[in-house]
Amino acid sequence: MSQYQRLLLMINPALRHSQAINHAAALARASGASLHIAALIPPIKGLSMLEEGAREQVSKHYLLDHRDWLQGQADNLRDRGIEVTTEVTWAEDMKQDIIDHVTDMQPDLLIKQIQHESTLKRAFLTALDWYLLRHCPIPVYLVGGSSFVLPRKVVAAVEVSEIEPADNELNDLIIKQARGLAMQCNAELHLLYACDISAAYLADFGGLTLAELTQSLRRDLEKSFLRLAGRYGVPSDRRHLIEGHPVRVLSEFANEHQVDVIVMGKVQSHGMGKLLGSTTEHILYQVPCCVLAV
Known part of the structure; x- marks a missing residue:
């Protein structure tokens, strides 16, 4: 049985070139899930400068144009055998509106195009995608630059530790989600651990040198890592332990191995219980593929 029964795709209808609809449709067809497409429209800039009657007319035509376009998209998907419903509505608070949709619909997966924000803007405001990674209660599938709508290569990015039991629980969630996705899409499943042994929290201990420790x-x-890979039956040629900072390691691996989806935890810990939730967040801007955060 598929792990996905109902998918929720959130789109900005003004970005009609987005590949998010194609990705969501392909995943819905592969998994047999229903697909609901919600197009949330942010307020139109400068609309308040118009007279009330003109404002209503512009708003009405703008909304109808997007509804007609989305209806055409939905009709094409239904012709391909996909069960799809749609809605187009104004967004008062984009972040909260998306979370409210998730709460009301209880889908198995939220799908959305990655929205790139400038470094300056992220310094003062929480980017929408970062907000969803932190607050969305279900897995979030963020569509990146991959040209293949169905993944051919799925990478489960895990964190191993002898002293952090929470990591083991998160690893199980990551691998199960990645394995289910790979099975539904007939894709390769790879397991990757970016081993970041920082000298910052290594010291002389028990007479051992730093190098020995x-x-x-x-x-x-x-x-x-090998025990974890063995428990899930990951073949030896698809196990990757690479030393280095996770963002750099994942970015280079995704580029070199043409990865289509990286499955990660929304918040992961790295040594001494240090929380690095930003690892997943920064990956969005570094890798040429989709990111599935659980």
């Missing part, structure tokens, strides 16, 4: 820690982490 680093090597010992790496061996322990590698054993944990």
Whole structure:
């Protein structure tokens, strides 16, 4: 049975070139899920400068234009055997409106195009995608630059540790979600651990040198990683333990291996319980593929 029964796609209807509809439709068809497309329209800039009658007329035509366009998209999807419903409405508060849709509909997956924001803007405001990663109660599938609507290569990005049981629970969620997606799409499943052994929290301990302690820690982490991979039956040629910072490692791996989807935790810990939720958030701007956050 598919892990997806109902998909929710949130779109900005003004961005009609977005690939999000094609990605969502392909996933719905592969999994047999129904698809609901909600087009939320932000307020029109400068509309308040018009007289009331003109404002209503412009708003009405703007809304009808987007509804007609989305209806045409939905008709095409129904012709392909996909069960799809649509809605077009104004958004008072985009962030909260999306969360409210998720709460009301209880879908299995929220799908949305990645929305790139400038570094300056992110410094003062929480980007919409970052907000969803932090607050959405269900898995979030953010559509990136991959040209293939159905993934051919899915990477589960995990974090292994001997002292963080929460990591084991999160790893299970990540791998199960990635494995289900790969099975539905007939894609390869790879397991990747970016091993970031920072000298910042390694010190002389028990007479060991820093190099010896680093090597010992790496061996322990590698054993944990191999146990995890073995538990889920991941073939040896699809297990990847790479030293380095997670953002850099994942970005380079995605580029070099033509990854289509990276499955990650919304918040992950790295050594000494340090929370690095921003790892997943920053990945959105670094990798040429989709990101599925659980």
